[in-house]
Every structure is written in structure tokens, then in C-alpha cells.
Amino acid sequence: MAQQISTNTFGVAKWVVSADATQGTHTTIQAAINSAASGDTIYIRDGTYTENLTLKAGVNLTSFSSNLRDPNVIIKGNATFTGAGSVSIGGIGLQTNGAAFLTISGSAASLVDLIDCFLNCADATGIVYSSSSVNSGYRIRYCNGDIGAIGIGLFANSGAGVTSVIHSRFINSGGSSTASSTSGGSLTFEYTTMFSPLSTSSTGNVTLLYSEISTFTQNVAAVAITGSTTHSFIGSTFISGTASAITVGAGSTLILNNCNIYSANANNVTGAGSLIYNGNSFVNLGPGVSPGVNVTTLAPRQFGTTLINSQQPCFLAFLSTDQTNATGDGTIATVAFDTIVYDQGSNFTTGASAQFTAPYTGKYFFSTTAKMTPGVVGTNQFNVRLVATSRTLQSLVLQPGGAGIAAAPTVSGIIDMTAGDTLHVTAIGSNGTKSTNINGTASPYVTFLSGYLVC
Numbered sequence: 117m118a119q120q121i122s123t124n125t126f127g128v129a130k131w132v133v134s135a136d137a138t139q140g141t142h143t144t145i146q147a148a149i150n151s152a153a154s155g156d157t158i159y160i161r162d163g164t165y166t167e168n169l170t171l172k173a174g175v176n177l178t179s180f181s182s183n184l185r186d187p188n189v190i191i192k193g194n195a196t197f198t199g200a201g202s203v204s205i206g207g208i209g210l211q212t213n214g215a216a217f218l219t220i221s222g223s224a225a226s227l228v229d230l231i232d233c234f235l236n237c238a239d240a241t242g243i244v245y246s247s248s249s250v251n252s253g254y255r256i257r258y259c260n261g262d263i264g265a266i267g268i269g270l271f272a273n274s275g276a277g278v279t280s281v282i283h284s285r286f287i288n289s290g291g292s293s294t295a296s297s298t299s300g301g302s303l304t305f306e307y308t309t310m311f312s313p314l315s316t317s318s319t320g321n322v323t324l325l326y327s328e329i330s331t332f333t334q335n336v337a338a339v340a341i342t343g344s345t346t347h348s349f350i351g352s353t354f355i356s357g358t359a360s361a362i363t364v365g366a367g368s369t370l371i372l373n374n375c376n377i378y379s380a381n382a383n384n385v386t387g388a389g390s391l392i393y394n395g396n397s398f399v400n401l402g403p404g405v406s407p408g409v410n411v412t413t414l415a416p417r418q419f420g421t422t423l424i425n426s427q428q429p430c431f432l433a434f435l436s437t438d439q440t441n442a443t444g445d446g447t448i449a450t451v452a453f454d455t456i457v458y459d460q461g462s463n464f465t466t467g468a469s470a471q472f473t474a475p476y477t478g479k480y481f482f483s484t485t486a487k488m489t490p491g492v493v494g495t496n497q498f499n500v501r502l503v504a505t506s507r508t509l510q511s512l513v514l515q516p517g518g519a520g521i522a523a524a525p526t527v528s529g530i531i532d533m534t535a536g537d538t539l540h541v542t543a544i545g546s547n548g549t550k551s552t553n554i555n556g557t558a559s560p561y562v563t564f565l566s567g568y569l570v571c
Contacts, residue, residue: 134161145191149175154201162188166213169193171228173201179208187234191217198222198247204229212240218254219244220275225251235261235270235286241296243271245279253277253301261286263312269296270312273303273320280304288312293334298322299343305329305352315340316368322347330355337361341368341389349375356381364389364411372396383410413476413535429475431464432457434564435556443545444490444552451486451500451541451554453565471540472567474533482509482567483528486543489520491551498552499544500525505537522555524562530570541565 131148134140139161142148146169148158154174161180169191179189187209195210196219197203210217210233217235220226226247235242235256242261245254252275263270263286270286273279278301288311295315303320305327313331316322320343329338335357341347342365353376354361361379364370364387372393377384384398385391390413398409433453442449453470464472474480486500502509511527531539545552556563 129157129159131156131158132161133158133165135163135165136161145169145177160189160208164190164192166192169195171195171197171199171203173197173199173203173226176204176206177208178204178206181207190236193217194219196221197226197228198224199226200224202227202229204231205233206231207233209234209236210242211236212238212242215240216244216272217242219246220252220254221246223248225249225277227252228254230254230256230259232257233259233261235259236264237262237268237270238264239268241268241270241272241294243273245271245273245275247275247277250276250301253279255279256281256284258282259284263288263290263292265290266292267294268292269294270310271296271298273298274300277301278304280306281308281310282306283308285309286311288334291334293331293336295340313338313340315342316345316347317342319343319345321345324349324352326351328353328355331359332357335359337363339363341365341370341387343368345369346371349373351375354378360384360386363387364391366412383408386410388412428569429461429463429472429480430568431459431472432564432566433459433464433466433470434561435554436558437556439554439556441491441550442552442554443488443543443550444492444496444547445550446544446546447550448542448544449554451484451543451563451565453541453563454556455558469540471538472565474535474537474539476569477533477535479530479532479570480539480567481528481530481570482539482565483526484541484565485524485526485563486541487522487524487555487562488543488545489522489553489555490545490547491520491553492547492549496521496523496552497544497546498523498525500527501542501544502527502529502531502539503542504531504533504539506532506534539567 132140152175157176190209192211192213194215295313297315298320299318304323306325309328331338332355338354338356340363344367346369348371350373355378358380360381361377362385366388368389374395376397391411436455490496499512509529511525513523513525
């Protein structure tokens, strides 16, 4: 049957699309778009419309009767936009049909706003965004969606502009472990939950605010960061199953602030990049394994009561038996700590060249005591030193008296260290004869060294 009207001059809606020609101005959405001008809204009656669309700047699409979880209007096909201007799509189900349901490309300032939509990635990644304009982008607000097949994600962003996903939720019924990706521009998640992974690369930048990314059933990283930019995650939750929850690649920096991270992997956060964190909770779901962080550069801002981090450098070592005739004639003797009580991160080596090696650049607190007993009568001068790559701290004791009268100089302080710097302890006795012992006992510890990363 032919259409009854070509324009709805007397109705509230100027443009109406309906499969029933008697109920609208057009039977296809594209025909209505072609007729409309900037500032117009096209209303779409219930039904599934299998067609590829070329969107027009300023022409908006909306459904007559919106149902977010089971949409009454479904557009099955690829909607493309390359024009300068904005388009909004509201209350509509967008479904892939062998290709993305939305493609934003070209070099114009193309903006698309998806509001109260159901985004169904049935057989392809849903959004492909590649516009080179820094003023282009898309925004997803109050939407639901589903990743319905393996090998696909919600979006693939390489455009230069700004994208955002706000107050939305996306399930993963297809069990896809393929990440939604961003390699350019900036992406913000805010109050959003997604049950499939997210990845960044190149210059793509991601900010997560009070959001959740869960890949528990796929056992892959919830977020994989590579590239050369700094990313910020605030108040968000990451759940990854047996994989590390977050990986940070070389050249990338991640700032974590008050996030919850759950993983059955020993390293909740890992990689060759840099991590700056504050007040986070690293929670391990696997029995018998301490949760931790294993990144090349670690810079805690502060340690809150909820932080559990087995990779924060912290150690205690002691000397269990005497180093006999180690000094006394001014010889600088390295204290050969032979026993480790604990060493988080495994950064301390024992033996004749006992030393701590800083795994991260930062400021470290150290404290040491070395008990020394002279073998000859006379005034003895004892000193003990914390000898780091960057600087040396020393304590000096003068002990008058006879042989066997011991002294135990103590020195402590905060030392700045670069990753790879070392620290060891030296003891010096001076009374002319090399007959001074550095004393060691199994309990209590009389010669010991402890330290930890402060900031």
C-alpha cells in the first residue's frame, strides 16, 4: 500500500517512520532522514528496521515508546556519520548485522549521543570510532547492552576526540574475552559496569570513575594498559578471576585512587609500567597466596588501612654468629648479615656482600645496630654506617675501658634511592689492633638491619 502522507503537517511529530504506510510519513528510516532538516526529530514506531543508515547532522532519532531492556524499536544495521554537527539517538535498540551498528569516521567534528538505548553487539564490535577531529566523539548515557559473541567488544576507538560511557551496564552473554579498545583520544567511564575487558594503546587515554569491569568468567585481565599516556581510575572495582586484574605496559602510567581489585592471581596489578596508588584495596581470591603488585615502578602516595600489598619493600635481617677480628685497626668491615626474618619483594641478599637493592624509586627508612666487642685494652672508637648509592649515614661511639667492653652504635634515617640503588652496612673499630668482633646472636638480635619504602 502506498504512503498516505509525505509530511505530518498537523501532528506533533513532523516525521514518523512506520512499517505500516498508513501510520507514518515514511516506511524506512533512511527515507525520513533524507527528507528531514537540521533541528528535526524523527519518531519511529515499533518494529525491527533492517537497514544501513547515513546519519545527518542535527537530525535526531527516537522511538515512540521506549523500553530500555526489551526495545520496541530495533535498528539492525550500520549507522554511519561523517558530517560536522551532532546527532542523538534515544530509546532505540541498535543491533549489529555483520558490521558495527555505529561508525563515526572522517575528519569533521561529528558527535553522536546515545541515550536510553539497548546496544546489542550480536555478531560484531558495536562502535567503530576513527574520526581525526579532536572535536568529534560519542557519548553513551543510561544505556544497557550485550556482547553476544566471542571475538568482539563494545567499541574500537582510534579517533582523536572525546568519548564517554555514563550510568550504563553491559553484559557479556557471548563470553567474549576480546577487549573494547581505545588507541586515540580520551575515554571516560562513569558509574558504568562492563562484563568484558578494556584495553588501551598508543595515545588512548582512559579515566574510570566509580565504575566496575569484571572478567571473572573469562579469566583475563579486566584492563590491559599499553601506550605512552597516564590513566586515572578512581573509586572503581576490577575483578579478573585467575588473571592479574590490571596490567600496565612499559611507558604507561596508572594512577589508582580508592579502588577495589579482586584477583586469584598472586599479582593483582602487574606489568613493566608505572603505578601510583592511594588508599587501594588489593584483595586476593585464591587460597594460600598473598595478593600484591608487581610493576616496574611503584609509587605509593600513602598507605591506608585497607591496603594489602606484599610487594611493598619491607625487610629485617640479622647476624646470627660473630664476625671475628673483623675490624679494630680502622678496617671498614661490611656486616655480613646471614639471616633474613622477612623480606617482602625479595630485595635483600645475605652473606659477605649483604645488601638491599631498591626495586622502586622512592624514599626508604632504614635502621641498623651493630654490636662490637674489642679484643684489646684501651679507648676504642666504633662507628656504624648506612652506606647507600646516594649517600651515607653514620653513628660514632667512643668507648673507654678494657678488652671485652662492647658498644652498639645505632643509626637510622630516610634515604632517597633510585630503582637499582643499593644499601649495605659497614662497621669500623679503631684502637690499633684488628681484634674487634662484630657480634651476632640468634636471639635476641644484637646486630641487625631493617628497612621499608616510605613514599
